[in-house]
Amino acid sequence: MEIKKFGVIGAGQMGNGIAQVAAASGMQVLMSDIKEAFVEKGKASIAKNLSRSVEKGKLEAAERDAILARIQTTTDLQDMASVDFAVEAAVEREDLKFAIFRDLDVICPAHVILSTNTSSIPIGRIAAQTGRPDKVIGMHFMNPVPVMKLVEVIRGLATSQETFETTWALCLKFAKTPAEANDFPGFIANRILMPMINEAIFCLYQSVGKAEDIDTVMRLGMNHPMGPLALADLIGLDTCLAIMETLYDGFKDSKYRPCPLLRKYVEAGWLGRKTGRGFYTY
Secondary structure, three states: OOOOEEEEEOOOHHHHHHHHHHHHOOOEEEEEOOOHHHHHHHHHHHHHHHHHHHHOOOOOHHHHHHHHHOEEEEOOHHHHHHOOEEEEOOOOOHHHHHHHHHHHHHHOOOOOEEEEOOOOOOHHHHHOOOOOHHHEEEEEEOOOOOOOOEEEEEEOOOOOHHHHHHHHHHHHHOOOEEEEEOOOOOOOHHHHHHHHHHHHHHHHHOOOOOHHHHHHHHHHHOOOOOOHHHHHHHHOHHHHHHHHHHHHHHHOOHHHOOOHHHHHHHHOOOOEHHHOEOOOEO
């Protein structure tokens, strides 16, 4: 199946990153969000990232302009009727994702593959919102999308082999390295990563160490490029909490219980970098 136009629902940090790599691969891209201010901010973020690459000599100015020209924006989800492949990159809320997929199922022609960038919600539950579960798949990019090479490709129970192969080929076209995961809460990446972050938060909560010391131990002792608390701030503490709740609800195992301190920070609006305050102040 030939993909001529690629749709991205959500112009936030993940959505605009996905739009950037798709356009950089030569594809026509349509990026949508619910407000004009959101899509303008997303397009500006892409322009800033590309200009930084020009300044570093990694990209020609003409290529930057060509990439930007391949990205259209819209605030009308109905415009997704023109795409051949769509990826949903909205916030990690099950009710919101379900509503988007119900709408896309009506809007998009029957041949269109509907993928989700969800970091933890089971693909089968999302696919069940549509009349085309064979064409629903997980396409989980890592943050920041233009830099990170990995994409988790997650089959739902009903995902067809054709849908899987098309999605896998798209990852390669985007110069990413795909890894196959089966449909369990958290998939591979966040089933391993989030309990580690949650345990680091418990260490802070129980005064085992200060935030800086916990991160220093993991950076220098385990050779991680970033400490788990700094990483949580980058991801967004609301997203971390949502993933931990998905893991806990999915497995009913106490090892996945979210740390009370994580919940307390989210309730206070301390969500990390995006709000200026998390485990660190920005």
